[in-house]
Amino acid sequence: MAEFKTVNSDGSVTYRTCAWSPPGCHPVGCGLLVHVKDDKVTKVEGDPEHPITRGALCSRCLALPEYMYHPDRIIYPMKRAKEDRGLDKWERCSWDEAVNLIVTNAKAVSEKYGPESIAVFGGTGREGNDYYSTFANCVFGTPNAVYAQPGWSCYGPRASITAFMMGGGYPEIDYAQKCKDRYEDPAFTAPEVIVLWGKEPLRSNPDGMFGHSVVEMMQQFGTKVIMVDPRMTWIGTRSEYVLQLRPGTDTAMAMAWINVMVEEGLYDKDFVEKWTYGFDEMAQACAEMTPERAAEICGVSAEDIRAAARLYGSSHPSSLCWGLAVDQNPNGVQLGQCLLSLMAITGDLDAPGGTILGAGDPHASNAARSDSVADADEARDAADYADRLEEEVYANQMETAITYAYKYGLMTEERYAKKIGVDKYPAIGAVMWTVAPDEFLKALETGKPYEMHMAMIQSSNPVGSAISGEPQRWHNALKKLDFNFCTDLFMNPTIMSCCDVFLPLATTVEHDAIVVPHYSLNMSFFGAERKCVQVGECKSEMEILLLLGNEIFPQYWGQFEDETDYIRKKSGKLDWDNLCQEVIVTNVEPYYKYESGMLRADKQPGFPTQTGRVELYSYTYEAFGESPLPYYEEPAYGPISTPELMKDYPFVLTTGARRQEYFHSEHKQVPSLRKISPWPEMEINPADAAALGIEQGDWVEMASPYGTCRQRAVVTPTIKKGVVHAVHGWSYPEESGEEPTLFGNWRSNINVLMPNSVNGKLGFGDTFKCMICSCKKVDGPGEHASPKESEVYVEPSRAAEFTLAQTWRPATAPEYSKGA
Amino acid sequence: MTQNALYINYEFCTGCHSCEIACRNEKGIGLDDFGMKVLEDRPRQHADGSWHWDYIGYPTELCDLCADRVAEGKLPSCVQMCQAKCLHYGTVDECAQMLTKKGSKAAIFMP
Numbered sequence: 001m002a003e004f005k006t007v008n009s010d011g012s013v014t015y016r017t018c019a020w021s022p023p024g025c026h027p028v029g030c031g032l033l034v035h036v037k038d039d040k041v042t043k044v045e046g047d048p049e050h051p052i053t054r055g056a057l058c059s060r061c062l063a064l065p066e067y068m069y070h071p072d073r074i075i076y077p078m079k080r081a082k083e084d085r086g087l088d089k090w091e092r093c094s095w096d097e098a099v100n101l102i103v104t105n106a107k108a109v110s111e112k113y114g115p116e117s118i119a120v121f122g123g124t125g126r127e128g129n130d131y132y133s134t135f136a137n138c139v140f141g142t143p144n145a146v147y148a149q150p151g152w153s154c155y156g157p158r159a160s161i162t163a164f165m166m167g168g169g170y171p172e173i174d175y176a177q178k179c180k181d182r183y184e185d186p187a188f189t190a191p192e193v194i195v196l197w198g199k200e201p202l203r204s205n206p207d208g209m210f211g212h213s214v215v216e217m218m219q220q221f222g223t224k225v226i227m228v229d230p231r232m233t234w235i236g237t238r239s240e241y242v243l244q245l246r247p248g249t250d251t252a253m254a255m256a257w258i259n260v261m262v263e264e265g266l267y268d269k270d271f272v273e274k275w276t277y278g279f280d281e282m283a284q285a286c287a288e289m290t291p292e293r294a295a296e297i298c299g300v301s302a303e304d305i306r307a308a309a310r311l312y313g314s315s316h317p318s319s320l321c322w323g324l325a326v327d328q329n330p331n332g333v334q335l336g337q338c339l340l341s342l343m344a345i346t347g348d349l350d351a352p353g354g355t356i357l358g359a360g361d362p363h364a365s366n367a368a369r370s371d372s373v374a375d376a377d378e379a380r381d382a383a384d385y386a387d388r389l390e391e392e393v394y395a396n397q398m399e400t401a402i403t404y405a406y407k408y409g410l411m412t413e414e415r416y417a418k419k420i421g422v423d424k425y426p427a428i429g430a431v432m433w434t435v436a437p438d439e440f441l442k443a444l445e446t447g448k449p450y451e452m453h454m455a456m457i458q459s460s461n462p463v464g465s466a467i468s469g470e471p472q473r474w475h476n477a478l479k480k481l482d483f484n485f486c487t488d489l490f491m492n493p494t495i496m497s498c499c500d501v502f503l504p505l506a507t508t509v510e511h512d513a514i515v516v517p518h519y520s521l522n523m524s525f526f527g528a529e530r531k532c533v534q535v536g537e538c539k540s541e542m543e544i545l546l547l548l549g550n551e552i553f554p555q556y557w558g559q560f561e562d563e564t565d566y567i568r569k570k571s572g573k574l575d576w577d578n579l580c581q582e583v584i585v586t587n588v589e590p591y592y593k594y595e596s597g598m599l600r601a602d603k604q605p606g607f608p609t610q611t612g613r614v615e616l617y618s619y620t621y622e623a624f625g626e627s628p629l630p631y632y633e634e635p636a637y638g639p640i641s642t643p644e645l646m647k648d649y650p651f652v653l654t655t656g657a658r659r660q661e662y663f664h665s666e667h668k669q670v671p672s673l674r675k676i677s678p679w680p681e682m683e684i685n686p687a688d689a690a691a692l693g694i695e696q697g698d699w700v701e702m703a704s705p706y707g708t709c710r711q712r713a714v715v716t717p718t719i720k721k722g723v724v725h726a727v728h729g730w731s732y733p734e735e736s737g738e739e740p741t742l743f744g745n746w747r748s749n750i751n752v753l754m755p756n757s758v759n760g761k762l763g764f765g766d767t768f769k770c771m772i773c774s775c776k777k778v779d780g781p782g783e784h785a786s787p788k789e790s791e792v793y794v795e796p797s798r799a800a801e802f803t804l805a806q807t808w809r810p811a812t813a814p815e816y817s818k819g820a
Numbered sequence: 821m822t823q824n825a826l827y828i829n830y831e832f833c834t835g836c837h838s839c840e841i842a843c844r845n846e847k848g849i850g851l852d853d854f855g856m857k858v859l860e861d862r863p864r865q866h867a868d869g870s871w872h873w874d875y876i877g878y879p880t881e882l883c884d885l886c887a888d889r890v891a892e893g894k895l896p897s898c899v900q901m902c903q904a905k906c907l908h909y910g911t912v913d914e915c916a917q918m919l920t921k922k923g924s925k926a927a928i929f930m931p
Contacts, residue, residue: 043845046901055900062841062901202834202903212834212903219832219905232863234834237871660836671851672841718863718873 002049004530004580012037016047016583018527019508020515022459022489023060023067024663026125026207029515029527030057031584036532041065041509051182051586052210052524059661063672068507068535072669072733073489075536078502085479086497086739095537095547098485098501102456103551105483106140109454115141115410116418117453119440122147123460124154124467124664125207127513128487128541132458133433138401138556139549140456141410143419145434148460148474149467150756150766152428152437153327155207157764159521160431161336164620167608168350168599169358169521171343173319175213177517177524178356178589183220187591189352190221192315193240197228197339198250198769199323202235203658208517208524209321224315226308228253229325230654231683231725232718241308244720245298247654248635248770251331254338255630256294257309258286261345266313268347275594275607276344278617278629285629286338297632299720317353318346324656330758330765334630337618341630344614352591358522359589359598361572404556420449425763427624438757444477455498457486458541459505463494464745466664466729469754469766470706472746487544490669493731493742504538506531511540512563514571514579526574526585542566626761635770636758637704646772649704651688653773655750656728669733680730680748682711684775688722689715694777701782702726702773707752710781724775726750728768747781823930824885826896827915828877831925832906835860835875839898839907846889846897847882855882856898876927877907883931885909 006014013036018029031050035043044064046057067073077098078090093101109117118140122132124147136145147156159170173194179185194214201211217223218238225239228250236242245253261267262283272279291302291309298305312318320343326332348354405411421439422429428436444452455478462468463475478484478498485501486494495502508529515527539547542563549557560566568576579585590596597603606612610619622628634640638652661673668674682700684692694700698713702724711726719725728751732744746752751768758767835858843849843856856879863873877898879885886896890909894900899907908918915928 045842045845045897048895048900054905055895056903056905057838057842057901058903059837059841062838062845202836212836212905215832215834215904215906219829232871232873234863234873234875237863237873238831672844675851676837716863717865 004528004583010037012042015509015530015532016049017509017530017532018050018515018584019061020513020529021126021128022505022507023064024123024126024459024666025060025508026205027127027515027517027519028206028208028210029517029525029584030061030210031055032057032061032509034509034532039533041068041533044509050584052177052213056212059673059676060663060667063670064507064509066670066672067667068509070490070669072491073535074491074502074504075538076504077537080500082483082500085500088496088738090502095539098503099547099551101501102485102548105454106552109482110141113451113453114415116143116415117451118142118455119144119146119452120456120458121460121462122434122458124149125205126459127508127515128459129519131541131545134401135456135458135545135548137411137416138405139545139552141405141415141553143411143416143435144440144452146437146440147432147434147467148437148441148462150438150469150754151327151330151759151764152432152434153332153764153766153768154324154467155327156428156432157327157332158322158336160427160764161333162340163431164427165337165340165609165616165618166344166614168593169360170207170518171320171322171340171349171355171357172209172518172522173214173321174317174353174356175210175217177210177213178587180586180588183216187352189317190217191223191317191319191353193224193226193312193318195226195228195312195318195320195342196235197254197320197322198325199321200229200233200235200657201321203660204323205658205663207519208522214321224311226312230720230723231657240311241304243298243300243304243308245300246638247652247723248329248331248638249298249632250325250329251335251338251630252289252294252297252632253300253305254335254342255286255289255632256291256305257312257342258282258338258345259289260291260306260309261313261342262286264310264313266310267345271347271349272345275613277609277611277613277615279345281629282341282616285631289632312342313346316346317348317351319348319353319355325769327764328656328766328768329770330636330760330767331633332765333621333626333760333762334632337616337621337630340614341616344616349614350592350594356522356591357593357599358518358520359593361516361520361523401556405553408553408555410553418450421763425759427626427762428764430624436763438759438763441473441477441756445473453482455481455484457484457494457499459487461492461494461665463497463742464492464665464729465731465749465751469751469756469768471749471751472707473756487541489538490666490733491737491743492665493737493745496737497739497742503544504536506535506538506540506543509533510535510538511543512567513540513542514567514574514576523587525587526579528579528583530580621762624762636767637772638770642772645705649772649774650722651773651775652723653702653704653726653753653771654723654769655726655754655771656768657725659727662729665729665731668731680711680727681714682724682726682775683714683716683719684724685719685721686715686717688724688775689713692775692777694775699778699780699782700775701778702750702753702775704753704771704773706755709747709749709752710778711748711750724773822911824890824910825912825915826879826883826885826899826929826931827908827910827918827926828929829906829922829926830874830876832904833858833875833877834904836903838901838903839877842897842901843883846886849882853882854880856880874925877902879929879931881931885931
């Protein structure tokens, strides 16, 4: 293995390191070779010695120098007077002044209104995810960490329901990522079949999975693929079956698969007998969902449904990869329950080539990355007993920093209990560390149960186009706060419209940290993320945590000399200095961990649930007031639920299929990447396009009852008639950032069409993948567009809960029994 | 002298564009030009319902098969960075053998 640092003959230096963020990415930890000359990164390559990526690298990291040295990047702290919000009147300031402004305002707000009136926003899956609840709980003393997507609909639902039903972190397809010799390892068997359900791993930003491993296994081992997706994709054209279902009807499809596999005996009877609980009840719950019935609901032939389920059930090993479509669906908790059941009843759960589980962190090094994100072991324990969940979450999330915070009164139990919305949706608070997002938005707007006064916006853009629904509401609500500051790299709509101080962040190659795939929930390796250069005065989120922590709560944060000291002290048995030398340490983990006691805190065989088994009948669901067994619910908006409304909005709208060159609302200013995808694109079937006079490249205005946006048409047979797909994440960094334009934030922003508060019973799920809209051809992108402010149509069954007059601990809050 | 070439298994070229940027970075090629270019034959359905959708990365006249890298014992930049691992560098004979073995949806390029 090459060293971390190699000095080349021309005096340049090559560093080996692993990537996370910024720029935005999930913890896949791809291997980088970073070439540096005169303290400047000249080129980034893939690291051929990285065991997972083996030299491969996607366009975003290949273009990293363009991003790092972009003229628009902000590399010094900046401030702006509150009355100038929305105007480009930023002034450079020193770190001391920026920190002083933040600390002074935080103290004033805390004293006047209580620390709970401060909120800390985090973005999706970025490295900052590990810190925003720590900033909230252990620096500002507020319970209100916020992930602004309606229904927490990204990864959180999947992680939570895994904890509820079986533990084992996060289930992932086996691509020999935990085998010492990868595909050549004798312990590994390649999957015969991989099901990609609501996930396109080649283009998406998988949360720890190296997406192209699917293509590697297709080539090397002839692995077959089955896709369940409303769109035909490139990988779909190489798949055995593509079930192009109506968006949002996945639960019916999954229940039909269970129906077929039970009916035809295509399950592992021995595994089901020994390791699952409630199989008969599950079978019964799916008995009426025949392929014929699912065919009617989903718009896919019963023959194909049956054939796909048969292929999955009769191939061994078979593996199932679930995607964001599980989360962005109010019926997704039931979908996830069915998919976990499908992973289990094949008997290939945690088997070679099956769907593998995580055993937690063998080095107890999670704390190296955070003082507050739930530790995998303890999160699993927490799932044991529903009545212990809240208590456990304290223990998990707070760890040492929170112990200090309680000891010194920075946080109190009374204040922590004021975390907004988790009284209404306790299941969200059980595993995730934040408020219930939809409820929090109402609180921001109404001042109930209490007024919010300040926000830290950490690597997130809730006024933008990625995670928030109705960003127009977040825009109005955040503008009103007394003081807001952000950590980021480029100006964006949220910062321009709402913030007063800008703290510049260091990229993934400008700071030290540890990257662990799947946020430690199913880790295949530990990667050293190393500082290769300094740009301007940028700092990492960890450095900023220590800096602000030391000012506000020195009793705890004062013990760390610097970020290296912090990492070293908190890296457990994982020796940071050794990791720096090795760059990557593979987490070699055996298969069948449920047999050897590796999944349970008490080291007994089985799964960390109340019954010790995979709970196909879920006691935890039941304890939270949800049905213990799956059921199908129609999408809130659609031909069955809102036929009248569809006269005006006749298309089913699904959104957010990824382009690999962009991460959510980022990267649009990077020339190499923008060249690949210059415009936001919506996909429409040729028959629909012809009927509307829309041709390839035309601008199309899409509208829902909540608002409108414009994107350019891709006329393609890959999307079915009656369905359109629109990309998310678009604004135009090349345009004026000032209000009201905000980098063209309202022009192509599909989230403007998406409501909040359309969640499932547990509070999870939204409409991002199953909405309705109208489409019409327009002449061009249009001038500046303003978000629609008029009254909105509220889908009837949820009208009662869609009220801005939220009261604290409303009488209607679900009572959940203490234990089952 | 043995002639070298680039073999591509375009059944599995996923159209990720990594080769294009890796090549530009290596050869210092401007944003509007290409040493390696990904072409797309856009999706369509055949009469029997099966689908066609191909990408293929191919080297232009600016490609010298990364002679300098190869001399240092490295792979050409596009081959190393290819996410799908569908590109291979070798002698014409080696590439021809791979082509024969693959039997379909593969090509050899000598830029």
